[in-house]
Amino acid sequence: xxxxxxxxxxxxxxxxxxxxxxxxxxxxxxxxxxxxxxxxxxxxxxxxxxxxxxxxxxxxxxxxxxxxxxxxxxxxxxxxxxxxxxxxxxxxxxxxxxxxxxxxxxxxxxxxxxxxxxxxxxxxxxxxxxxxxxxxxxxxxxxxxxxxxxxxxxxxxxxxxxxxxxxxxxxxxxxxxxxxxxxxxxxxxxxxxxxxxxxxxxxxxxxxxxxxxxxxxxxxxxxxxxxxxxxxxxxxxxxxxxxxxxxxxxxxxxxxxxxxxxxxxx
Numbered sequence: 001x002x003x004x005x006x007x008x009x010x011x012x013x014x015x016x017x018x019x020x021x022x023x024x025x026x027x028x029x030x031x032x033x034x035x036x037x038x039x040x041x042x043x044x045x046x047x048x049x050x051x052x053x054x055x056x057x058x059x060x061x062x063x064x065x066x067x068x069x070x071x072x073x074x075x076x077x078x079x080x081x082x083x084x085x086x087x088x089x090x091x092x093x094x095x096x097x098x099x100x101x102x103x104x105x106x107x108x109x110x111x112x113x114x115x116x117x118x119x120x121x122x123x124x125x126x127x128x129x130x131x132x133x134x135x136x137x138x139x140x141x142x143x144x145x146x147x148x149x150x151x152x153x154x155x156x157x158x159x160x161x162x163x164x165x166x167x168x169x170x171x172x173x174x175x176x177x178x179x180x181x182x183x184x185x186x187x188x189x190x191x192x193x194x195x196x197x198x199x200x201x202x203x204x205x206x207x208x209x210x211x212x213x214x215x216x217x218x219x220x221x222x223x224x225x226x227x228x229x230x231x232x233x234x235x236x237x238x239x240x241x242x243x244x245x246x247x248x249x250x251x252x253x254x255x256x257x258x259x260x261x262x263x264x265x266x
Contacts, residue, residue, distance in 0.1 A: 008241055010064055020047055024054050025061050026235055029206040032190035059199060062206035068239050069209060072218040077102035078138035081177040082124075084116060084145070085185065087204070089194045097184065097204060098124035101177045106217050108132065110208045112201040121151035129161065139166045141173045183211050 011018040024038055033041075035051035042049050082100040089095045096116050100108040109128035113120035129136060142148050155162045187207050194200035212218070213234070220237060 010061070016047075016049065016053075020049075021057050021061065022235060022239065023232075024049070025057050025065070025206070026210075026231075028054065028058060029062075029187075029203075029210045030231075032187060034190065034192055055199075058206060059202050062202050062209070065239060066205060066209055068241075069213070069218060072220055072238060073212075074106075074217055074219050075135050076106045076108050076132060076217075077104055078135055079103040079141075080108055080128075080137045080139065081141045081174050082148070083143050083174055083177045083181070084113075084148075085181045087112065087188065087194070087200065089197060089200045091196045095197065095200065096120065099177060099181065099184075099208075100124075100128055101180050103176070105176050105180060106215060107180070107208060107212050110204065112197070112204055114197065116145060116147055118147045118151045118154070121145075121148045122155060125151065125155055125162075129159075136161050137165055139168060141168045141170055143171075143174055144169065183214075184208065 008018055011021065014021065020042070024042065027033060027041075028035070028038055035054050038054050039049060039051050080100050080102055082098070084096045084098045086094045087097045092114060096113050097110060098113060098120065099110045102108055109124070109131050111120075111124040111127050113123065140152070142152070149167070152162070152165075152167060156165070184204070184207055188194070188204075191203075194203060213231075218238065220234070
């Protein structure tokens with residue numbers, strides 16, 4: 001009598017090994033590769049997979065990976081810088097990726113919108129507030145987009161959490177977020193194109209996740225710091241289900257930085 005393999009529930013009924021799926025998704029989000037580049041690279045490893053399969057893996061697992069990484073996210077500074085950058089999508093033309101970073105350059109949040117109107121700015125501010133509800137903003141530096149200012153004034157009238165927020169319009173303060181756009185734009189330039197809003201939104205969310213990992217915005221605690229010697233090991237530990245006997249394996253996680261000798265901040 002055959003028995004089902006003991007694997008992560010999100011990978012059940014999948015023909016490919018979970019390690020292969022995680023590798024393809026991580027490589028696609030991290031490096032300047034197309035889906036067809038990954039197909040050829042996996043073929044050299046003896047794994048035959050189509051580019052459409054990898055695309056479906058990205059769309060299926062990026063939201064789940066975001067949830068699991070968010071368990072170890074560190075808080076950001078209440079002083080924020082907000083800006084939007086144009087992203088080309090085949091269906092609908094130019095879209096706008098709203099992004100915010102704190103004064104130290106740590107990513108606060110991002111949201112892909114179809115335009116630069118009041119509703120888009122409101123949606124971004126609302127999403128960012130929910131993401132960091134335990135530490136709401138105290139200062140927000142904006143660019144010269146009038147719709148963004150109108151959206152924030154509207155939120156101040158409706159939500160008391162926004163009434164004490166200081167709004168500033170200093171161009172040089174937004175340099176940090178404008179420079180931070182480069183990492184996202186460089187990755188998008190290597191793609192063959194984002195076809196639809198849905199695929200673009202999920203793909204960009206995954207790229208933002210990798211960018212946050214690169215900027216060490218997650219705190220992972222382990223008994224042996226050398227366990228996190230490579231990016232692969234970091235992802236393996238972060239994506240592991242919490243109820244899968246992690247502590248029994250000698251690895252624990254924390255979103256609060258403990259003693260310096262036992263902490264690896266990512």
